Amino acid sequence: MPGRRRHLRRRKSWNTATSPISIRVGSRSSSRQFYEVSASGARDASRFARLVADQVRSFPCDPLVIAINGYQPWLEDILNSCIEDYWSAISELDRQVQFAGTMQFPERASKRGQDVPWTFVLDHMNVPQVYYWSVDMDPPGWDGSGLPDIEHYRFRVGAWECGRAACRFDREVPVAILFTKPTPVAEYVVTELLFGYLHRDGDYDQPREDEEGICWLFSRLYWLLTDWQNIISEIVTRLNEAEANSHDRHLPVKTRTRLMHNEVDRLYELKEYLHFHNRAFRKLQKLKADVPQREQRDPLWTDMDDAVEDLEQYNTTLDGLKERFNNLIELEFNIQNAVRADNSWYLSIVATIFLPISYLASLFGITTLTWPAIWYLWAAIPIVAVSLTLALCFPWGIRRLQKRLYPIETLRLTLRPQSFTMLGNELPDNVDVPGSRRPSKVGQEYISELLGRLLTYGTGDMIDKLRCGVH
Numbered sequence: 001m002p003g004r005r006r007h008l009r010r011r012k013s014w015n016t017a018t019s020p021i022s023i024r025v026g027s028r029s030s031s032r033q034f035y036e037v038s039a040s041g042a043r044d045a046s047r048f049a050r051l052v053a054d055q056v057r058s059f060p061c062d063p064l065v066i067a068i069n070g071y072q073p074w075l076e077d078i079l080n081s082c083i084e085d086y087w088s089a090i091s092e093l094d095r096q097v098q099f100a101g102t103m104q105f106p107e108r109a110s111k112r113g114q115d116v117p118w119t120f121v122l123d124h125m126n127v128p129q130v131y132y133w134s135v136d137m138d139p140p141g142w143d144g145s146g147l148p149d150i151e152h153y154r155f156r157v158g159a160w161e162c163g164r165a166a167c168r169f170d171r172e173v174p175v176a177i178l179f180t181k182p183t184p185v186a187e188y189v190v191t192e193l194l195f196g197y198l199h200r201d202g203d204y205d206q207p208r209e210d211e212e213g214i215c216w217l218f219s220r221l222y223w224l225l226t227d228w229q230n231i232i233s234e235i236v237t238r239l240n241e242a243e244a245n246s247h248d249r250h251l252p253v254k255t256r257t258r259l260m261h262n263e264v265d266r267l268y269e270l271k272e273y274l275h276f277h278n279r280a281f282r283k284l285q286k287l288k289a290d291v292p293q294r295e296q297r298d299p300l301w302t303d304m305d306d307a308v309e310d311l312e313q314y315n316t317t318l319d320g321l322k323e324r325f326n327n328l329i330e331l332e333f334n335i336q337n338a339v340r341a342d343n344s345w346y347l348s349i350v351a352t353i354f355l356p357i358s359y360l361a362s363l364f365g366i367t368t369l370t371w372p373a374i375w376y377l378w379a380a381i382p383i384v385a386v387s388l389t390l391a392l393c394f395p396w397g398i399r400r401l402q403k404r405l406y407p408i409e410t411l412r413l414t415l416r417p418q419s420f421t422m423l424g425n426e427l428p429d430n431v432d433v434p435g436s437r438r439p440s441k442v443g444q445e446y447i448s449e450l451l452g453r454l455l456t457y458g459t460g461d462m463i464d465k466l467r468c469g470v471h
Contacts, residue, residue, distance in 0.1 A: 021072055022187075023048060026065035026195045027055050033195035034067070042077035049081040056169045062205050063174040063213075064167055065198060067190045070182040071098040083175065084168050086117055090160050090177060093119050097158035097179040105280055106214055115165035118214035121158045122280065124225035125273050127234045128152035135188040147262055150269050155189070155225050156181060161217050163210035176217055189225065197224050203300065211287040216300055218284060219307060222277065228314040231270060235321050238263060242328055253336055260329050267322045271315065278311040352391040356383045 020040040027035050035055070037048050056064060068075070076091035083090065089109050096104070106120040128148045132139040142148045158179035166175040178194070180186040198204055198220060242260055245251050251259075281304055288301055357380055364376045418429035 019070070019072075021068060021070040021075065021182075023078070024067045024190060024195070025051055025055050026062075026067075026198065027059070028062065028199055029058060032191070033199055034191075039075075039078055042074045045078045045081040048078050052082045052167075053169045056167060056173055060170060060173065063176055065195065066175075066177045067180070067194060068094060068177065069180050069186055069190060071095055071179075079177075082168055083177075084166055086160075086162065086166060089117070089119075093121070093158050093160055094179045096121055097156055098181060103276055105283055106218055109160075115162070115210070117160050117162040117166065118210060119158070119160050120214075120218065120280070121156065122218075122221070122277075123154040123156050123273055124222065125153050125231060125270065125277075126155065126225065126227045127230045130227070130230055131155065131185045135184050137184060146259055147266055150266070153231070153270070154273075155185065157221055157225065159214075159217055159221070161210070161214045163213045174213055176213070178221075193224065203298075209291065211290050212298065212300060215284045215287060215304060218280070219300065219304055222281075222307065226277070228274065228311070232314065232317055232321070235263070235267070235318075239321060239324055239328075242325070246328060246332060253332055257329055257332050260325050260332075264322055264325050264329075267318055267325070271318055274311060274315055274318065278308065278315070281308050281311065349391045353384065353387045356387050 020038045023037045023039055024034040025037070026033060035051055037044065037051055039045075039048060052064065052066075055062075071094045073091075075094060076087045079090050080087040086109070093109075100121070102121075103123055104119065104121040106118055109117045109119050129139045131152070139148070140152065160175075160177040160179075162175045164174060165171050167173045178190075180190060201220060203216065242256070242263070245256055285301075285304055285308070291298075360376065360379055360383060364371060364373075421428050
């Protein structure tokens with residue numbers, strides 16, 4: 001009965017097949033560094049099994065690397081023909097790569113024993129244009145904010161890594177299965193870059209334990225697909241563009257500040273992925289304790305330490321860029337406030353000119369007064385002249401008075417050689433080192449100045465004593 005249920009389940013999986021899946025198996029005997037099987041259902045399991053068996057037989061020392069682009073429910077039947085007892089967990093990992101929105105730290109898939117697989121789901125990050133330029137495609141249009149969606153920065157990869165005991169044909173062959181989405185960029189990476197990059201690695205065919213295997217696979221995929229330096233260069237370019245727009249006032253201030261707010265939001269999003277990469281590397285670094293002491297000299301661990309240091313530096317750089325964007329936003333508001341202050345000054349001048357005339361008009365509008373209308377003209381002309389003179393001369397007079405009362409002076413500090421460390425010295429000359437016979441130039445200058453004053457005002461005996469003290 002269990003066999004019949006399994007047979008029915010397989011027949012049902014055949015009916016759900018909608019599109020073929022390309023499965024590539026790495027091989028050094030192929031000019032493209034891999035062999036490919038296009039599977040459209042569980043009936044193709046035998047073809048895939050023969051391909052894997054031939055590869056293991058031809059290169060028994062090489063790790064078995066398999067790349068799968070896409071997901072179908074019958075994929076577990078394909079993998080079950082070659083992989084021992086783990087096919088359901090592998091299929092679930094592939095499904096998460098295709099449809100889930102979260103990432104997963106490297107971790108063991110189960111606790112059943114030592115020979116259990118390690119898995120992770122990671123979003124690699126790079127400039128979207130780099131991904132599309134690599135496949136000779138134009139990048140898609142961005143949204144109204146002027147930025148690509150964060151989805152375009154991501155290149156999702158899921159990995160299933162088992163050091164040994166997984167391959168049905170040879171239990172000593174390490175097995176690694178990679179999952180990507182069926183996109184043009186992913187197809188290009190897998191068919192043109194991935195296998196050649198792994199095969200050229202000098203540590204590709206080195207015997208490794210499970211812990212070392214997952215660290216090696218994680219780090220190599222990271223260096224192949226992630227480039228934070230590219231992203232930082234892109235952000236610096238957009239920062240320079242924002243500074244130019246702010247300086248030349250090319251766009252309305254609301255548009256400029258909104259664009260810069262979008263940049264800051266994007267920086268926060270990118271930092272989340274960077275922090276995940278950093279935490280993932282740090283988690284893998286802890287596996288070094290499980291490696292025998294004689295094998296901890298593997299350059300892999302040094303490479304991972306370097307990656308953590310680089311990620312910390314990138315995080316600091318992103319913080320600096322975020323601060324510069326915030327400073328530019330604050331500058332925009334300060335400039336806007338200064339413009340409003342200037343506009344209010346013009347309004348004050350207008351009020352100074354027309355307010356006395358308005359007051360005069362209100363006086364002549366009193367019905368109990370019977371002044372001739374010509375008097376209004378005679379009074380208005382000198383009042384306008386006086387108001388105009390005050391409006392023009394009063395600010396100038398205030399500035400002149402302020403300059404006289406509070407003169408603007410520039411304080412320039414004189415640099416002194418003894419305050420700096422000269423070439424070949426370890427400390428500045430003005431530093432007194434306890435126990436050192438090096439004379440202090442500060443003390444010498446002070447005594448010399450005192451001697452000069454005594455020569456002018458003091459006595460000869462005091463001068464002789466001071467000279468003896470100096471010598």
